[in-house]
Amino acid sequence: MAANSRVTIAAHALAWLELARRQGRAVLTSDEVAASVNTNPVIVRRSLGDLHRAGLVTARRGAGAGFSLARPAAAITMLDVWSAVSPEPLLALHHTEPNLECPVGNGIRPVLAGLYEEATDAFRSALAGRSIADVLERILA
Secondary structure, X not given: OOOOOHHHHHHHHHHHHHHHHHOOOOOEOHHHHHHXXXXXXXXXXXXXXXXXXXXXXXXXXXXXXXXXXXXXXXXOEHHHHHHHHOOOOOOOOOOOOOOOOOHHHXXXXXXXXXXXXHHHHXXXXXXXXXXXXXXHHHHHO
């Protein structure tokens, strides 16, 4: 299974929007963001759409069209980004019911559910402690 890179693309886009803002460019087009990410603009537009629906970026149409941060980069956490673009749970149980006649199949779901909940809480806590401004500062260091 491939790792989900949606959070990485979204964080990249937000960090680039913040750097552009610091350099006096309040708005970037999806093509400009895609050039930095080095991916297809359609993928970036999908990500920016998710970020827009989550209230993390604003979208301007018409003359001067493009995207900008909806709030300060220091107020956008990586948890906000993950929540905006990753609708799936971090870890998931079987898609089908395991064999309940088997001792492992009978007991694995509640055990793993608890473990996965702990891991997700730790993951969410780590992401909540870092903002897009933090990410950009580390990039520029």
